[in-house]
Amino acid sequence: MVDFNEFLKKRRSIRDFEDKGVPLDIVKEIIKDSCLAPSSGHGQPWRFIIINKKGLIKRLSDESKANMLNSIEKNASSSVKQYEAVLRLEDYNVFYNAPCLVYIVGPKEARTLYVDCALAACYFMFSSIQRGLGTCWINLGSDIRNPETLEEIGLPENHRIVAPMIVGYPKSIPNPPDRNEPQILMVIS
């Protein structure tokens, strides 16, 4: 019998990777598992873009950083303002030099796109653990807007990036962060 509890506790967000690529076949298996997630009305709005090339991943990091810094300059109450200092560090790669990046994306008009893709992302994380891989959902890597880049990565015009997932073999696994106690607002029984 499986100790599922251990399984749930085992997942960590990984930001430190071995210098070792992820075979494309394995990435595709993980994506196949991700499609087992439930979705609203079984709509399955998730689509995937695999970028298994460190040079391009670095360029995407640079572009996302530049776009966010641009937003901050235009609007001091930007939601990414809190990350300004780190975004200004030239050496900071938002994707932590991961060997592989998978964008989970989907059509903008899908009403429940965000939660459906988040469920797929959760499956993605668990499927990766089985294969000895670590992942992290990198919100700061989603600000890709330059038309040439969107064309290069194959994001259709009516689609949106929801979850940029980095994947790689963990070099170190961090301790679990402290967590809040569950906040149960009401029990009616």
Next chain:
Amino acid sequence: MVDFNEFLKKRRSIRDFEDKGVPLDIVKEIIKDSCLAPSSGHGQPWRFIIINKKGLIKRLSDESKANMLNSIEKNASSSVKQYEAVLRLEDYNVFYNAPCLVYIVGPKEARTLYVDCALAACYFMFSSIQRGLGTCWINLGSDIRNPETLEEIGLPENHRIVAPMIVGYPKSIPNPPDRNEPQILMVIS
């Protein structure tokens, strides 16, 4: 060694339950596991409301149905218009007579509330499987707006219902639905 693949494949959305309550302690364990989910900036915006009482669950179903039908009457392009026929069935309980309902909720101002709560909901589903329980995320059960009801269930004014999760012992487990092949838009390697 665990066959994680089987684990991922095992989850089904359950809509048919034994007439048997779920012990409150078990519901609380599942909620504790749900709080192991990752969240943006480790914000952990999830809060929980446990309703372990069939009579109230039925009333919440009735209210959600009435509010949705009201929306449809006011706005024919309402996103729930497609469910109108089923919502008009008096016997239709959106919560499928489940013995337990947990609302995953959180503060409206949390920027990533929906995706963070979706990740917690995914953990909720997996933690439930371990305990022999089935779950289903019931979007149609989230349209609770009457002030007396919001007070009764303890939803603070600045909070929003994200995921109404039904929980119970499955009476029958449906076959997996057909699924689309993974749609990989681009591979760059």
